[in-house]
Amino acid sequence: MPGGNEPRSYYVGMDVGTGSVRAALVDQRGTLLAFADQPINQWEPQFNHHEQSSEDIWAACCVVSKKVVQGVNLHQIRGLGFDATCSLVVLDKQFRPLPVNPEGDSRRNIIMWLDHRAVSQVHRINETKHSVLQYVGGVMSVEMQAPKLLWLKENLRETCWDKAGHFFDLPDFLSWKATGVTARSLCSLVCKWTYSAEKGWDDSFWKMVGLEDLVTDNYSKIGNQVLPPGASLGSGLTPEAAKDLGLPPGIAVAASLIDAHAGGLGVIGADVKGHGLACEGQPVTSRLAVICGTSSCHMGISKNPIFVPGVWGPYFSAMVPGFWLNEGGQSVTGKLIDHMVQGHAAFPELQAKATARGQSVYAYLNSHLDLIKKAQPVGFLTVDLHVWPDFHGNRSPLADLTLKGMVTGLKLSQDLDDLAILYLATVQAIAFGTRLIIEAMESAGHSISTLFLCGGLSKNPLFVQMHADITGLPVVLSQEVESVLVGAAVLGACASGDFASVQDSDGRLLPLIWWKVQSRLEMASERLAVPRTSAPVVAAAQATALPSSPSPGLPSLQPHHPSFIQVSAFELCDLG
Numbered sequence: 001m002p003g004g005n006e007p008r009s010y011y012v013g014m015d016v017g018t019g020s021v022r023a024a025l026v027d028q029r030g031t032l033l034a035f036a037d038q039p040i041n042q043w044e045p046q047f048n049h050h051e052q053s054s055e056d057i058w059a060a061c062c063v064v065s066k067k068v069v070q071g072v073n074l075h076q077i078r079g080l081g082f083d084a085t086c087s088l089v090v091l092d093k094q095f096r097p098l099p100v101n102p103e104g105d106s107r108r109n110i111i112m113w114l115d116h117r118a119v120s121q122v123h124r125i126n127e128t129k130h131s132v133l134q135y136v137g138g139v140m141s142v143e144m145q146a147p148k149l150l151w152l153k154e155n156l157r158e159t160c161w162d163k164a165g166h167f168f169d170l171p172d173f174l175s176w177k178a179t180g181v182t183a184r185s186l187c188s189l190v191c192k193w194t195y196s197a198e199k200g201w202d203d204s205f206w207k208m209v210g211l212e213d214l215v216t217d218n219y220s221k222i223g224n225q226v227l228p229p230g231a232s233l234g235s236g237l238t239p240e241a242a243k244d245l246g247l248p249p250g251i252a253v254a255a256s257l258i259d260a261h262a263g264g265l266g267v268i269g270a271d272v273k274g275h276g277l278a279c280e281g282q283p284v285t286s287r288l289a290v291i292c293g294t295s296s297c298h299m300g301i302s303k304n305p306i307f308v309p310g311v312w313g314p315y316f317s318a319m320v321p322g323f324w325l326n327e328g329g330q331s332v333t334g335k336l337i338d339h340m341v342q343g344h345a346a347f348p349e350l351q352a353k354a355t356a357r358g359q360s361v362y363a364y365l366n367s368h369l370d371l372i373k374k375a376q377p378v379g380f381l382t383v384d385l386h387v388w389p390d391f392h393g394n395r396s397p398l399a400d401l402t403l404k405g406m407v408t409g410l411k412l413s414q415d416l417d418d419l420a421i422l423y424l425a426t427v428q429a430i431a432f433g434t435r436l437i438i439e440a441m442e443s444a445g446h447s448i449s450t451l452f453l454c455g456g457l458s459k460n461p462l463f464v465q466m467h468a469d470i471t472g473l474p475v476v477l478s479q480e481v482e483s484v485l486v487g488a489a490v491l492g493a494c495a496s497g498d499f500a501s502v503q504d505s506d507g508r509l510l511p512l513i514w515w516k517v518q519s520r521l522e523m524a525s526e527r528l529a530v531p532r533t534s535a536p537v538v539a540a541a542q543a544t545a546l547p548s549s550p551s552p553g554l555p556s557l558q559p560h561h562p563s564f565i566q567v568s569a570f571e572l573c574d575l576g
C-alpha cells in the first residue's frame with residue numbers, strides 16, 4: 001500500500017445520482033482534494049415515464065472530471081471508478097443511443113430507475129412465482145430491469161427491441177464508455193437483473209417471463225462477462241474517453257458499483273470508538289447504512305443469507321465481498337420533500353426569504369420551525385398534521401407500487417408556518433418509513449443498533465435528527481460528507497493495483513484503512529471545496545418526544561432518548 005513519503009497518487013471517483021453528476025479527486029491516503037458537480041437532464045414525457053440521455057450524462061461526467069483534475073500532474077492519476085443509479089441504458093448494435101419512447105427521440109435512451117411504466121409486466125413476472133424472486137424480497141420491483149425490458153419488447157418492438165444491441169445498467173454503461181469493455185459489474189447484475197453470484201443466469205426465468213431471446217443470444221445483450229466491483233477493465237481508459245474526460249489514456253478503470261452500494265461501502269465500517277455507541281465492539285452486521293438522496297436505500301449486511309419479505313436481496317457479495325446484502329428502500333425521499341415544499345402556496349415567500357438570508361430553503365425552514373415551536377419539542381408541531389409518504393408506491397417493506405401518498409389534518413390557511421409544519425411532517429413520515437424497514441429486517445433476523453447516513457439529505461440536520469428520534473437509534477455521519485464519492489474512488493484505487501481489493505487480508509474495508517492514516521483534509525481549490533466540519537462534533541442527545549403515530553398502520557411511539565453523533569474520522573474496524 002502506498003503511503004509515507006512516496007509521491008502522491010490520485011484516483012478519480014465519479015458518482016452519477018438522479019439529479020446530478022459529482023466527481024472527486026482523492027489521494028492514496030483517502031483525502032478528498034477536489035469536488036465538482038453538474039446537473040443532468042430528466043424528462044417526464046408522460047406520468048410515471050422518466051427518461052434521461054446517456055450522452056447528456058457522459059457530457060456531465062466530462063465537465064466534472066476536467067474540473068477536479070485542474071492543476072494536478074496528470075501522470076499521478078492512477079485510477080477511475082464510477083457509481084451510478086440503476087437506470088436502464090439502451091444502445092443499438094453499433095453502440096448508438098436508441099429511443100425508449102414512442103416519440104422516437106433517441107436523445108432519451110434511458111429508462112430511469114424510478115420509471116413505473118412497466119406495471120403490467122411486473123405483475124405478470126411476479127405471478128410466475130419463479131425461484132429467482134426469493135432473492136429480491138419475494139416480489140420483483142417495477143424499478144428493476146426485467147419488467148422494463150419486457151415493456152420495451154411489448155411496446156417498442158420495431159423501433160427499439162429489435163434494433164437493440166446492448167442493455168446496460170447505468171454504472172456498467174459508464175465503465176463501457178470509458179474502456180470499450182462490455183463486462184458487467186456483479187453488483188448491478190445481482191441486484192437489478194436476477195443474476196446469481198453463485199449460479200449465474202437462470203435460463204428458466206427469462207424463458208418463463210417471455211424474454212427467451214436474451215437466452216438464445218447467450219446473454220450477450222445484457223452481459224455474459226461479470227466482474228467484481230473494483231476489478232480492472234481491459235486496457236484501461238481509451239484514448240477517446242481520456243480526451244473527453246481530461247484524464248491520461250490507459251489509467252485503470254474499475255468495474256462499477258450502484259450509487260447506494262458505493263455509499264454503503266464508504267460508511268458502513270466506521271470506527272466509532274469513544275462515543276459509547278452500542279455498535280462499538282459489535283460486528284459490522286449490527287449497522288445499517290442509509291444512503292439518502294432522491295430516494296433512500298437501507299443497506300444491511302449479514303454473514304448468512306437473510307430473507308426479508310419486501311426488502312430486496314439477499315444479494316451475495318454485491319456490496320461488501322463475502323457478505324450478503326439486504327437493501328430496503330423508499331423510492332422518493334428527497335424528491336418527496338422537494339415536491340411538498342415546492343408545491344406549497346407559500347413557497348415563493350419561502351424562496352424570497354431564504355435568498356435574502358443567503359440560506360437554502362431547508363436551512364430557512366429548519367430555523368423557522370425552531371422559532372414556532374416555542375418551548376415544546378419540535379416533533380410536537382405535527383400533533384394534528386400527518387403524512388403518508390408513499391407518493392410513488394412503497395418499495396419496502398410493503399413492496400406495493402400501487403400505494404399513494406396522503407396528508408391528513410389540513411386547514412384553510414397556507415402560510416409559511418403551515419409550509420414548515422408540512423415539511424416537518426414529511427420528514428417524520430420518511431423516518432417512520434425507515435423505522436418500518438428496520439422492524440421488517442429485525443423480524444427476519446437482522447439485529448441493527450446504529451444507523452450510518454450519507455447522501456444529500458444527510459446534510460439536513462432535521463432529517464438526521466428525526467431519523468434518530470423516530471427509530472430510537474443513534475445516527476453516525478462521516479466527516480467526509482461525500483462518502484458516496486469516496487466509495488467510487490475506492491474502486492479506482494483497487495483497479496490501479498495500488499490496493500489489492502476493497503478489503504485488506506484481515507477483511508477491513510479500504511475507506512477505513514485510508515481514514516486511519518488521514519491526518520488532515522486539504523482542498524485543491526476553495527471554489528470546488530465541499531463544506532465540512534473542521535472538528536469532531538458530538539451533539540448532545542436530544543430527548544425529542546414525538547406525538548403518537550402520524551400514519552395509519554404505524555405503532556405509536558413512546559418518548560425515548562436518541563442520540564445524533566458526528567464522528568470526526570474513520571479508523572480501522574474489525575468486520576468479523
Ligand SMILES: Nc1ncnc2c1ncn2[C@@H]1O[C@H](COP(=O)(O)OP(=O)(O)O)[C@@H](O)[C@H]1O
Pocket residue numbers: 016017018019020292293294295333334335337338360362363455456457459460
Ligand atoms: N444542503 C442540503 N440541505 C438539505 N437537503 C439537501 C441539501 N442538499 C441536498 N438536499 C436534499 O437531497 C436531495 C438530493 O440528494 P442527492 O444525494 O444530491 O441526490 P441524488 O444522488 O439522487 O442526485 C434533494 O432532493 C434535497 O431534498
Ligand SMILES: O=C(CO)[C@H](O)[C@H](O)COP(=O)(O)O
Pocket residue numbers: 017018019084085086087113143258259260292293294295296297327329
Ligand atoms: O435503486 C437504486 C439503488 O439500488 C437507485 O440507484 C437509487 O434508489 C437512486 O438513487 P439516488 O436516490 O441516489 O438517486
